[in-house]
Amino acid sequence: MKSLGSDENLYYSVMIEMRGKNVVVFGGGKIAYRKVVSLLQCEAKVTVISVDFTYEFDELLNQFPSITLIKDSYKKEYLKGNYLIVGATNAKDINISISEDAKELKILCNIVDSGEASDYIVPSVVRRGDLILSVSTSGKSPSLSKKIKNSLEEEYPKEFEEYVNLLGKIREMVIKNVKDQEEKKRILNSLTDLSVEELRKML
Numbered sequence: 001m002k003s004l005g006s007d008e009n010l011y012y013s014v015m016i017e018m019r020g021k022n023v024v025v026f027g028g029g030k031i032a033y034r035k036v037v038s039l040l041q042c043e044a045k046v047t048v049i050s051v052d053f054t055y056e057f058d059e060l061l062n063q064f065p066s067i068t069l070i071k072d073s074y075k076k077e078y079l080k081g082n083y084l085i086v087g088a089t090n091a092k093d094i095n096i097s098i099s100e101d102a103k104e105l106k107i108l109c110n111i112v113d114s115g116e117a118s119d120y121i122v123p124s125v126v127r128r129g130d131l132i133l134s135v136s137t138s139g140k141s142p143s144l145s146k147k148i149k150n151s152l153e154e155e156y157p158k159e160f161e162e163y164v165n166l167l168g169k170i171r172e173m174v175i176k177n178v179k180d181q182e183e184k185k186r187i188l189n190s191l192t193d194l195s196v197e198e199l200r201k202m203l
């Protein structure tokens with residue numbers, strides 16, 4: 001079997017259910033904010049530790065009361081009990097310590113200024129309800145990821161949210177009612193040739 005990767009990285013793409021899981025983010029700047037928002041949207045339980053915070057973090061407190069903000073500098077003790085760690089300070093040496101300490105505790109970390117020190121990296125994402133389009137360049141060019149994301153946003157407009165919902169509902173009906181395996185597969189594959197209007201009529 002052929003190995004997948006480029007020379008440096010062999011990333012495995014996964015989708016993680018984050019609801020209720022503890023995540024600690026170090027840093028209170030622009031990049032930390034971006035990571036925190038996407039984690040909160042997935043209903044993770046986020047604690048942010050930073051020497052200082054941009055004003056946007058105060059606004060987050062109103063919108064997501066589950067967030068905890070702690071004004072402090074990095075300490076290893078903050079890592080314990082977390083499912084994921086994000087090192088997003090602007091201090092390279094601190095980010096490296098976060099990575100080393102996380103490895104010792106066997107907790108996956110994302111270090112925003114070093115793909116190498118990260119166990120996982122974050123892709124550029126387009127969300128249309130349950131349709132999730134993720135783009136990564138394995139760290140080679142986040143700018144290209146963003147550019148491709150922007151073109152996917154146009155190619156897959158908001159209507160795809162309803163489209164995927166309908167496909168999901170009809171798929172369940174087909175799985176329940178069609179027993180023949182080949183016939184089931186044929187029908188499920190053919191559903192994606194139908195328009196939203198045609199799918200709506202099937203319900």
Ligand SMILES: C[C@@]1(CC(=O)O)C2=NC(=C\c3[nH]c(c(CCC(=O)O)c3CC(=O)O)Cc3[nH]c(c(CC(=O)O)c3CCC(=O)O)/C=C3\N/C(=C\2)[C@@H](CCC(=O)O)[C@]3(C)CC(=O)O)/[C@H]1CCC(=O)O
Nearest residue numbers: 112113114115121122123124136137138139141142143145
């Ligand atoms: C996708 C996105 C998700 C997110 O961050 O949420 C993301 N970066 C985004 C944007 C962005 N980041 C940077 C720029 C400036 C232009 C440029 O450098 O190209 C822009 C563009 C902009 O801001 O306009 C600078 C940058 N990024 C990293 C480094 C350090 C390094 O390379 O080592 C530096 C240099 C810092 C310096 O200057 O020294 C590292 C990483 N950034 C990643 C993700 C991971 C790899 C993703 C991949 O494989 O493509 C990885 C490895 C780690 C991680 O963060 O997970 C988000 C898209 C936002 C969107 O979707 O709109």
Ligand SMILES: NC(=O)c1ccc[n+]([C@@H]2O[C@H](COP(=O)([O-])OP(=O)(O)OC[C@H]3O[C@@H](n4cnc5c(N)ncnc54)[C@H](O)[C@@H]3O)[C@@H](O)[C@H]2O)c1
Nearest residue numbers: 027028029030031032050051052073074089090091112113
């Ligand atoms: N991954 C990405 O997408 C991406 C994009 C651009 C930049 N970066 C990198 O991310 C880093 C952070 O960028 P930013 O714009 O958010 O920086 P920033 O200067 O706005 O914020 C840095 C934050 O780290 C905090 N901090 C510093 N030392 C700390 C410590 N010891 N303990 C706790 N908190 C500490 C500061 O108080 C501040 O809130 C940059 O150094 C840059 O290299 C990453």
